[in-house]
Amino acid sequence: MIPRPKPERFRLRRTMIFMSAQKPGLIKDAYIYGVDSIMLDLEDAVAENQKDAARFSLYHALKTIDYGDTEVIVRINGLDTPHWQEDIRVCVAGGADGIRIAKCESAQDVKTVEAAVEAAEKEFGVEVGRTLLMAALESPKGILNAYEICSASDRMFGVAISGGDFRKCMQTKPTPDGIDMVVARGQMLIAARAAGVQCFDTVFTNLDDMAGYEAEVRQNKAMGFDGKSLINPKQIRLVHEIFAPTEKEILQAEKIVRAYREQSAAGVGVFTVDGKMIDIAFIPGAERTLKLARACGLWEGDLV
Amino acid sequence: MKNYVGRDIPDYLLVNGKEVYQGKNYMDGKYMKKASPCTRRYEKPQESKIVETLADALKLCGAKSGMTFSFHHHLRDGDFVVNMVMKAAIEELGLDDLTIAATSLGAAHDPVAEYIEQGKVVGIQTSGIRGRIGEVVSKGLLKTPAIVRSHGGRPRAIEGGEVHIDIAFVAAPTSDCVGNCRGIGGKSNCGSLGYAMTDAKYADHVVVVTDCLVDFPNMPASVEAIDVDAVVVVDSIGNPKKIASAAARISQNPRDLMMAENVAKVIAATPYFKEGFSFQTGVGGPSLAANLFLEKYMDERSIRMGWAIGGICGPMVEMLKKGKVGKVIDVQDFDLDAVNSINQTPNHFEMSASQYANPANKGAFVNKLDFVVLAALEIDTGFNVNVLTGSDGVLRGAPGGHPDTAAGSKCCIIVTPLIRGRMATVCEHVVTVTTPGDCVDVLVTDYGIAVNPLRLDLIECLDKAGIPHVSIESLKEKAYSLVGRPDDLQWEDKVVAILEARDGTILDVVRKIKPFTLE
Numbered sequence: 109m110i111p112r113p114k115p116e117r118f119r120l121r122r123t124m125i126f127m128s129a130q131k132p133g134l135i136k137d138a139y140i141y142g143v144d145s146i147m148l149d150l151e152d153a154v155a156e157n158q159k160d161a162a163r164f165s166l167y168h169a170l171k172t173i174d175y176g177d178t179e180v181i182v183r184i185n186g187l188d189t190p191h192w193q194e195d196i197r198v199c200v201a202g203g204a205d206g207i208r209i210a211k212c213e214s215a216q217d218v219k220t221v222e223a224a225v226e227a228a229e230k231e232f233g234v235e236v237g238r239t240l241l242m243a244a245l246e247s248p249k250g251i252l253n254a255y256e257i258c259s260a261s262d263r264m265f266g267v268a269i270s271g272g273d274f275r276k277c278m279q280t281k282p283t284p285d286g287i288d289m290v291v292a293r294g295q296m297l298i299a300a301r302a303a304g305v306q307c308f309d310t311v312f313t314n315l316d317d318m319a320g321y322e323a324e325v326r327q328n329k330a331m332g333f334d335g336k337s338l339i340n341p342k343q344i345r346l347v348h349e350i351f352a353p354t355e356k357e358i359l360q361a362e363k364i365v366r367a368y369r370e371q372s373a374a375g376v377g378v379f380t381v382d383g384k385m386i387d388i389a390f391i392p393g394a395e396r397t398l399k400l401a402r403a404c405g406l407w408e409g410d411l412v
Numbered sequence: 413m414k415n416y417v418g419r420d421i422p423d424y425l426l427v428n429g430k431e432v433y434q435g436k437n438y439m440d441g442k443y444m445k446k447a448s449p450c451t452r453r454y455e456k457p458q459e460s461k462i463v464e465t466l467a468d469a470l471k472l473c474g475a476k477s478g479m480t481f482s483f484h485h486h487l488r489d490g491d492f493v494v495n496m497v498m499k500a501a502i503e504e505l506g507l508d509d510l511t512i513a514a515t516s517l518g519a520a521h522d523p524v525a526e527y528i529e530q531g532k533v534v535g536i537q538t539s540g541i542r543g544r545i546g547e548v549v550s551k552g553l554l555k556t557p558a559i560v561r562s563h564g565g566r567p568r569a570i571e572g573g574e575v576h577i578d579i580a581f582v583a584a585p586t587s588d589c590v591g592n593c594r595g596i597g598g599k600s601n602c603g604s605l606g607y608a609m610t611d612a613k614y615a616d617h618v619v620v621v622t623d624c625l626v627d628f629p630n631m632p633a634s635v636e637a638i639d640v641d642a643v644v645v646v647d648s649i650g651n652p653k654k655i656a657s658a659a660a661r662i663s664q665n666p667r668d669l670m671m672a673e674n675v676a677k678v679i680a681a682t683p684y685f686k687e688g689f690s691f692q693t694g695v696g697g698p699s700l701a702a703n704l705f706l707e708k709y710m711d712e713r714s715i716r717m718g719w720a721i722g723g724i725c726g727p728m729v730e731m732l733k734k735g736k737v738g739k740v741i742d743v744q745d746f747d748l749d750a751v752n753s754i755n756q757t758p759n760h761f762e763m764s765a766s767q768y769a770n771p772a773n774k775g776a777f778v779n780k781l782d783f784v785v786l787a788a789l790e791i792d793t794g795f796n797v798n799v800l801t802g803s804d805g806v807l808r809g810a811p812g813g814h815p816d817t818a819a820g821s822k823c824c825i826i827v828t829p830l831i832r833g834r835m836a837t838v839c840e841h842v843v844t845v846t847t848p849g850d851c852v853d854v855l856v857t858d859y860g861i862a863v864n865p866l867r868l869d870l871i872e873c874l875d876k877a878g879i880p881h882v883s884i885e886s887l888k889e890k891a892y893s894l895v896g897r898p899d900d901l902q903w904e905d906k907v908v909a910i911l912e913a914r915d916g917t918i919l920d921v922v923r924k925i926k927p928f929t930l931e
Contacts, residue, residue, distance in 0.1 A: 136894070140858050141670055341666035405878065 110174045115205035115240050117265045119179065120403045121145050121306060122335040122351045123344050124268075128153035129166040129182070136169065139178035141341040142348075146175065149183045150195050151210050159191050163198045170202030181242065183208040187217055193224055199239065200228035206240035206265065211273070213249045218260035225263070242266045242308075246273035251292045258303030266306030268337055269296055274310075284320060286327055297332055306334040315340055325350050352404040353397045361397035364390055365411050417796055417845045419920045422907060431917045436819050436850050439915040444772055447573030449616045452641060460589035461643045466500035466621070469642040470579070473617035475501060478509040479578035482615060484607035485516035485540065486583065486595060486744060490654030493583040493621050495523045496646065502532045511535030513575050515566065515607040515765070516810055519543035520654070528553050537575055539563050540810025541800075541909075549908055550806040552924040558807070558909040560800060560846075563743070564769025564776060564816035565914040567610040572772060574916065580615035582608045582635050583649045587622040591640025592633035595762075596751065598624030600650045603745030603754040604724075605634035609764035612639045623649045632755065634762060660695055660725035660747040662704055667858050668697035671827050674856045674879075675785055676705030681877035682870065684782040684822050685709070688718035688738070692778075692817055693785040695725050695746050698827045698856075702785050703727045710736060721768065721777050722813065724750040724760075732760060741777060743768045743813075769816035771914045778813070778820030786814055788828045790842040793884050795849030795864045797826060798842035800911065803835050805901045805925040807909060811846045815914045818851035823870065830857040836891035836898070838884065843901060844911060845920045859890055902926040 124145040127134045138146045154162040182204045184195035199207050209221050221241060229236045241263040245251050258267055269292060275281060280288040300307035309328045312321045328336055329350050336347050363381050368391055371379045378387040401407035413421050415432035463469050483494050501507045510533050517538050525544035527533040534555035539562060541549065549558050561569055569575045584593035585601045595605045600623055612618050612635045620643045679685050693699045717737040720728050724742040726749030731737045739759045745751045753760050769778045789809060790798040800809040818824040828837050838857065853870055855862045862884040863871045874881050903923040913919040
């Protein structure tokens with residue numbers, strides 16, 4: 109039995125890798141690649157007649173494998189299937205850090221899952237509120253309702269768009285510049301930020317097109333995503349590299365935080381650093397840069 | 413008597429000056445008397461040395477019972493020559509009491525196992541032992557213990573007279589009528605013939621077996637006619653499909669790639685990674701993939717590899733052609749890209765096994781090696797490596813050049829997954845020590861990196877570069893926590909194989925395994 113610490117609602121989630129819960133060889137040590145979160149999949153990666161077997165292997169993985177600092181999320185089957193309730197019971201009983209709600213379209217969907225999670229927590233003696241939630245937006249309706257979904261529960265830590273299903277609904281195909289999903293990504297990002305939760309981009313499925321993959325990850329970072337969903341360990345490193353702050357950004361952030369502490373102690377609210385005006389509005393951003401830099405192994409200070 | 417790596421070596425084996433392993437470089441500076449073969453003079457001009465059959469060649473060389481025949485393994489699992497020769501000697505000439513001294517034996521030589529069972533083959537000396545031969549030797553059916561030596565230890569033993577070869581057989585992809593041999597130009601090409609070179613120089617008699625006779629002179633010859641007694645032309649010396657694979661492909665397995673990347677990181681963190689560095693890597697998944705990541709670091713720092721040695725395959729040839737490595741020198745070729753390149757691509761050369769790895773000569777390449785990347789079946793907390801015996805104690809592996817490159821190189825990196833199936837690769841005690849821990853510097857696994865505590869300098873390098881590393885004990889514990897701790901193997905007293913360290917001392921013995929019974 110591996111007791112996992114209480115999950116943090118907001119933590120570093122640059123990379124989230126999908127692994128079929130049906131494959132013990134994969135899930136037994138998926139953490140070794142240095143991914144931030146593992147997404148153990150009970151949904152599309154598992155054949156309809158293997159759902160039960162996958163739940164067993166998932167439960168035993170959660171109970172016997174020490175995933176360490178790596179977050180363990182489970183993608184459960186959609187609310188329109190006969191599987192999701194049992195999926196939730198297994199996740200909670202096993203002690204998963206969070207549950208990803210597939211094909212989420214409304215705040216009600218989140219609340220329905222939340223109620224089942226709470227019931228399971230009580231059933232298995234798990235601290236109520238421990239299990240986090242995130243939602244996958246896979247349809248135009250999900251995107252339109254993004255804000256109400258993001259703010260439907262205190263357990264919600266983020267939303268992700270699922271490109272395959274969404275493009276199907278929109279009758280589009282992936283384009284090199286991402287124009288096919290730019291509006292949906294943008295709307296989801298705005299909703300997530302408004303609700304104060306994290307936001308993750310969809311998977312990039314062509315493993316041989318590393319140039320296309322890099323372009324998409326750069327766009328993700330420019331648009332303000334917190335992280336990306338992945339399908340192969342070889343995709344991890346690039347995201348971590350691109351999402352890492354530059355040396356210049358780290359130095360600047362350090363200066364700002366340090367100057368702010370000194371100035372505010374001296375009773376000064378607005379001041380300049382390297383000729384730029386700085387006030388309290390800049391501090392959260394600078395602190396976030398430093399935290400990210402530390403998580404990326406690029407900074408060892410103790411300012412934050 | 414316990415040796416340097418804690419293995420108990422029976423005293424009855426310590427005769428005629430044999431000693432137990434005393435740590436690396438123990439023999440340094442000592443003198444040895446080289447053996448010289450007794451060879452026949454061919455003064456009268458000869459048009460051709462071709463004889464009709466292998467039996468004729470054996471007769472010409474005075475083959476008799478009790479002799480030692482040598483073979484080389486460039487034809488790998490495609491080799492037909494060992495079986496053909498042994499069949500002619502035993503079934504046509506009725507010889508017995510024979511010893512096979514080969515550079516490696518594998519599944520291709522399964523028929524030889526029967527000759528061992530019949531008591532016709534009584535000795536095996538090899539650098540690799542797999543398939544049925546490994547099984548029957550492990551059962552104790554060989555009259556004398558098999559002797560397993562590294563690729564460098566073997567020419568040392570031959571040159572020093574510990575192995576006397578009566579007849580050496582050279583499997584030659586091409587030969588002319590007097591026995592100038594090359595590894596290319598025929599239908600069973602293998603590239604380098606490096607392992608056959610020492611044998612040809614130190615054997616009393618040499619027989620060339622070829623399936624492609626070419627015009628005289630077949631130049632430049634790997635084995636020269638001046639050492640050859642007879643040439644036999646057969647239909648086929650081997651199965652080309654099993655001699656060289658189409659092209660060694662770099663693994664796409666994410667686990668292999670991750671380990672390979674960490675190997676490259678470690679290499680780039682050491683002071684030896686500079687313009688002109690030297691390198692050898694294996695052809696296993698993560699070992700070969702290390703090439704790929706190393707190239708990135710070389711580009712980043714604008715440095716070139718000075719030279720690479722080893723068994724060679726396509727990716728290294730590719731680097732040579734791109735000008736990223738100055739010279740490639742090899743004893744063996746693993747794929748067609750390498751086979752088609754040796755002695756053809758400028759700066760791609762052939763060398764003998766002695767020149768490659770012999771610890772008793774005056775300038776083996778391994779002694780100038782900066783890095784070697786090697787695999788392991790098992791590695792224990794003393795960094796001792798086993799590449800010979802399986803988890804069941806049966807002979808099924810090959811030390812090859814592993815102990816030589818590990819001992820000679822400045823930085824020896826072992827790369828292996830922590831577990832294979834239900835077996836812990838990192839363990840308390842390896843079944844057999846084939847490469848002693850004092851020659852192994854870094855272990856890279858999928859669960860972390862460990863540095864041999866003997867190498868404080870490398871620990872500092874890794875720390876400086878911010879490369880996390882853990883103790884090898886913690887990796888062992890992790891492995892056991894995943895797959896459980898296996899029971900110790902149960903052995904009988906009988907020694908079935910002696911594992912010589914490259915310097916000729918005894919590193920370990922393999923005993924007869926007790927049949928497993930369920931209680």
